Amino acid sequence: MKKVYTEIDGVYIHPKAIVESNKIGKGTRIWAFVHILPEAVIGENCNICDHTFIENDVIIGNNVTIKSGVQIWDGLRIKDNVFIGPNVTFTNDLYPRSKVYPKEFIKTYLEEGVSIGANATIICGITIGKWAMIGAGSVVTKNVPDYALVFGNPAKIKGYVCICGKKLKFKDSKAECECGKIYEMRNSKVFMVINDKNNEE
DSSP: OOOOOOEEEEEEETOEEEOOOOOOOOOOOOOTOEEEEEEEEEOTTOOOOOOOOOOOOOOEEOOOOOOOHHHHHHTEEEOOOOOOOOOOEEOOOOOOOBBBSSSOOOEEEETTTTTEEEEEEEEESSSEOOOOOOOOTTOOSSOOOOOEEEEETEEEEEEEBBBOOOOOOOOEEEEEESSEEEEEEETTEEEESSSTSSBBB
């Protein structure tokens, strides 16, 4: 396979990318036509695909995948192991006007393990809980609980998913995934159980 990137301090950068930040972790791969502004912070072993734009006030964790055609605007906070599908749209201003800039852009939080399907739209100011899954084409306007599966316009909870991605089937407030992980629902919240109900994630 022909080498199509340059390695700089352990970061693999395609020659047609514009990378202005030096706050990028080792093992991260940045592909063609990506533009990263100087103050962006990006973790290790990320994969940032073609035609992605990343602004300054952005923090991205480790092992994050950002597929093609995504813009990561000021105010986004992205934890480890997050997957962002192609052409996902984020916002950071609820009342935008041309040439009118807020003092601070609204923050949006993607917790660990979140997966967002292609062409979803995420309205700013919300938190998407850990290991939640957002269906393709959804419009997310409210906070999403941990492990929730949401889709639609506006997106609504349609179930819950395991860390492995499979849908959970609850019976008497408990669910065991075929991968072996066990979950419990208490007060409409889902918890992963390690050994018993008193020892949870």
